[in-house]
Amino acid sequence: MARTKKVKASGKHKVGYGTNVRKKLVAIESKQRVAQKSPFHPKGKAKRLSPGIWKCTKTGKVFAGQAFYLEEEKQ
Numbered sequence: 486m487a488r489t490k491k492v493k494a495s496g497k498h499k500v501g502y503g504t505n506v507r508k509k510l511v512a513i514e515s516k517q518r519v520a521q522k523s524p525f526h527p528k529g530k531a532k533r534l535s536p537g538i539w540k541c542t543k544t545g546k547v548f549a550g551q552a553f554y555l556e557e558e559k560q
Contacts, residue, residue, distance in 0.1 A: 494518075513553050521555040524548070531555055 494514045495507035502510075521539070523529035529543030536552040 516554045519554075524555075 492507065493511045495511045498507055498510070517533065520530040521533075523531045523541040523543060525541045525546050525548075526543040529541045531539045531541055531550075533554075534540055534547070537549055538547065539550045539555065540547045
């Protein structure tokens with residue numbers, strides 16, 4: 486896949502989708518691929534198995550969450 490510093494992961498879609506759609510895609514995918522904080526363990530990370538299905542790497546618990554990334558609860 487062609488990835489550059491400028492277009493990042495959206496380089497795989499070439500010109501067929503337009504710049505605005507590809508910019509939104511980059512914003513979502515960059516958040517999605519970062520290790521998310523697990524709600525079950527303070528030092529654990531959550532890995533996305535499929536849309537909405539997450540797994541804590543420390544405890545091994547599988548849980549449901551948001552489709553693309555986990556948001557921290559607002560206190």
